[in-house]
Amino acid sequence: MRSFLISIVVLFTATGIGWGQPILRHSIGVDALPQDSESICPLGVYSTDFINAGLYPGDTAFDFTLYDQSGKPTSLSEILASGKPVLLVSGSFTCPVFRNNIQTINSVVSSYGDVLNVYVIYTAEAHPVIDTSPFGDEFINVEQANEFDSVLYRQPKTYGARRSIERDLIRRRTINAPILIDGPCNQWFKTYGPAPNIAYLIDAQGIVRSKEPWLNIQGYSIDNDIHELLTNQRSDDAADTGIVTFELTTKDTIYTKPGKIVSLNGKLVNNSDAGAIIHLRRHNSSKMPEGWQTAICTNVCLSPEEDTSIVRVSAHSSQSVIVYFYVGETLGTGRVYLHFYNDKVPSDSSTTRLVCIATPTEGFPVASSSAQQAVTIVPNPTTGVWSIRSAPQYSTIRIYDMLGRVVSEMPQASEYFSQNSPRGVYRLQLLSASKSVLAESTLIRQ
Secondary structure, eight states, X not given: OHHXXXXXXXXXXXXXXXXXXXXXXXXXXXXXXXXXXXXXOOOOOOOSOGGGSSOOTTOBOBOOEEEOTTSOEEEHHHHHTTSOOEEEEEEOTTOHHHHHHHHHHHHHHHHHTTXXXXXXXXXXXXXXXXXXXXXXXXXXXXXXXXXXXXXXXXXXXXXXXXXXXXXXXXXXXXXXXXXXXXXXXXXXXXXXXXXXXXXXXXXXXXXXXXXXXXXXXXXXXXXXXXXXXXXXXXXOGGGOOOOEEEEESSOSEEEEOTTOEEEEEEEEEEOSSSOEEEXXXXXXXXXXXXXXXXXXXXXXXXXXXXXXXXXXXXXXXXXXXXXXXXXXXXXXXEXXXXXXXXXXXXXXXXXXXXXXXXXXXXXXXXXXXXXXOOOEEEXXXXXXXXXXXXXXXXXXXXXXXXXXXXXXXXXXXXXXXXXXXXXXXXXXXXXXXXOOEEEEEEEEEO
């Protein structure tokens, strides 16, 4: 494939078709190498509707001149004068999506470097510590990823501070594409974005041929876009016929106090030999307590207003899925349903329910991890009569309501009766004769 694409470009040149001199829109700067002491212009809080940010396919690109770490200038017109198209990718060290896409960028350079220029544009920090994100931080949960990677930087106040963070990036990560640093007044960011990891494929004439609001995720494929640019033929996506399963990596129910932010986690697992494109849809229960909200994170963290996400899970890999509960000051139970649909394999679909319960005591006594055993309740949900199977030997059963109150304590029996109990979610614990917790589960009374 790669040699075939190279041959096409060589043929264009050899036959005199050529690319011609690009005619770009006016330059957005920077006019001269900024001084390190030059202040960064104020950043606002921008929309996360990245698909409508910046330029669109078919637009003529704006020229620009930016500088690398050494102070060397590079302009878009100079890049396109080589006769090759260019891939421009924005990023910052504090954006986990960009960090995860470094491998993608390096792969593009390795596969297409002979026929395509690739440049990274270093922009405003997407998720600084202390300072507000340009995209709002209220419901964007990347703190754990940045803390885990020790990527903790404030939003730089000077051009030199921005250069310093970019210098740390290239010291700690291997990026095989040249990096240009956006100017102090964020000219590139505001014109081509604003977005944390947006990508543009621009042909040698200076026309935007494709735009990915998030590089290579959310259902976008940079390989397909490059293939289409170089051959005028869309790559066949039929290979994405893999099958995935959703596996919880936490319990499906969590207990907490009001006013907390908690999460339940899982992962999409693809053990197939082909990739899979998965559509994820979140549905909140209509009885969500007042003041509560939820949000989902896959390869991108969405705001509570966004219900859908698209992820591509490569063959023999997995993709994390996190559901955040923003628990209000109201006691109660919140339920979220996650629906998964396979783009190419309609039969590969599933639904998972996750539950968050706010109680005054933030949880219940639990069995130790070494002692806790599985409990099977049948039927569950129940309309009144139920029994316990596949459980350790126990002496007493204790049942809590969603407020953490003990509503019943009964000796071991073959059947239990809850017809007179209000509908809702209950916590069930199996106790030894000494009242230690042997196992626990959730009982749903319909």
